[in-house]
Amino acid sequence: GAVVSQHPSWVICKSGTSVKIECRSLDFQATTMFWYRQFPKQSLMLMATSNEGSKATYEQGVEKDKFLINHASLTLSTLTVTSAHPEDSSFYICSARVLADYNEQFFGPGTRLTVL
């Protein structure tokens, strides 16, 4: 199956700093990538949909100025958490969509962010 990587796998940072998370589709071109956030014992929450070459579409309640998304190529999307605070600590997961018969999404391994 298609492979999606994320980097870093985990990151610890101080409050007020910015953190960049990369999401790459390794063996396919993804025109659409999705960014999710998952708090402990909760389901995935879609933050934004990222289309290559255009601005990301953010879900209601997600601050676009705080969570900057760039989808510069068909294989790379980045999420930057700006001025991170402890409440931003979460598991961030990206997925990439393969245009196929059923539009399956392939997930990256996730990034565990802890803001001190």
Added chain:
Amino acid sequence: GQNIDQPTEMTATEGAIVQINCTYQTSGFNGLFWYQQHAGEAPTFLSYNVLDGLEEKGRFSSFLSRSKGYSYLLLKELQMKDSASYLCAVMDSNYQLIWGAGTKLIIKP
């Protein structure tokens, strides 16, 4: 609004069979997915149903009834490694995935 319902937690015995149900109400329907998620890891794809009926894949099977807005995931010959959360997700008319909260499955020896 859009809604996906599945039980919060289920317990089963190693070697047994368990059925995890999912009901949904969404704006349009372009298929239903089941994902498995182990603690601290990203979800992994298990199955996809877009037509009514049963799809079998090894020890796992998934069923869909579009008229009833209902699906189930059937796990046979349970193994300890099957302990995980199982997520039901429906793709709506905008090709967005609507996620259920997940069912935590606990397997006991």
